[in-house]
Amino acid sequence: MTAFAPDSLVLNRKLPLWYQVSQSLRASILGRAPDASLRLPTEEQLAGHYGVSVLTMRQALKELEGEGLISRHRRRGTFIEPGARRGAPVRLLGSVDAIVAQQSGERTTILGHERTAVSGELLEHFPDTSELVTYRRLRHDSVSGEPTNWAENAVRTELAESIDLADLERFPMTKVLRDLVGVKISRITDTVEARLADPETAALLQVPLLSPILYYTGVTYDDEGRVVDVARIRYRGDRFSFTVTVDAH
Structure with a gap:
């Protein structure tokens, strides 16, 4: 099983940062390789990857959690839902x-x-x-x-x-x-x-x-x-x- 690797993102300062990050991460989740791990990197690692604050990253993850694409577990980490390939608005x-x-x-x-x-x-x-x-x-x-x-x-x-x-x-x-x-x-x-x-x-x-x-x-x-x-x-x-x-x- 390969590690999950989010795509890179060029941020547009005219749009909410949390929204851009959530949409980029959403695309990575939905387009992930079949053998990719369901475990996401930590909030700090994702924030560093996208160049945003941990607070912004948490807001982006909250959006994806609300869509049912991920689940977050205290001390265990954040995981992609196995069925996270369904349609969304x-x-x-x-x-x-x-x-x-x-x-x-x-x-x-x-x-x-x-x-x-x-x-x-x-x-x-x-x-x-x-x-x-x-x-x-x-x-x-x-x-x-x-x-x-x-x-x-x-x-x-x-x-x-x-x-x-x-x-x-x-x-x-x-x-x-x-x-x-x-x-x-x-x-x-x-x-x-x-x-x-x-x-x-x-x-x-x-x-x-x-x-x-x-x-x-x-x-x-x-x-x-x-x-x-x-x-x-x-x-x-x-x-x-x-x-x-x-x-x-």
Whole structure:
């Protein structure tokens, strides 16, 4: 059994530190290796890893404990719950790390990928190119095996050349582009709306035709202001909820 190793995190001072730490640690827990230890490092070790105070670390751990992802035992330590791979409410707080965290922890099946012409709603995002590579993926709950959402990602062809399909089975597209391909992501614009399940979505998500779903669009920009990826994700309406927190400062 290997030791549990949390991912690194670049802190954004405009967002609550405890929230950023909890979301980064949450992503590490949900995306951990199958043979990873369930025992977490001590509060002091985790605080040193993330570069925050022990008080901030305790607040982050309290959040994860409230989600049922970890349990804390006096004198014994903090442990990951064995079933900590289930779905949880999706919360968008404006952090790329938060988005990565929310998309982690599910089993992913690649449905296919192909070069496609730029058309329809993608035209406004990619005015400087005529062709993209579209990836289609189906995500399942790691415990129940039920489908939770399916995603289409339209990515620039020059970036797609560096994408390994095996990585897309393990990580969200945002993480692959940023951490493995090397794209410097500046921002992601998210839109969520209610829709009805079309025949393809109903079949993939195993829900009745025309049943309510959540349709998410995420437009990812690099540091030059170019759109590098447009994600369109259909979530089962009975499995997810969205909470948006707006920082007024």
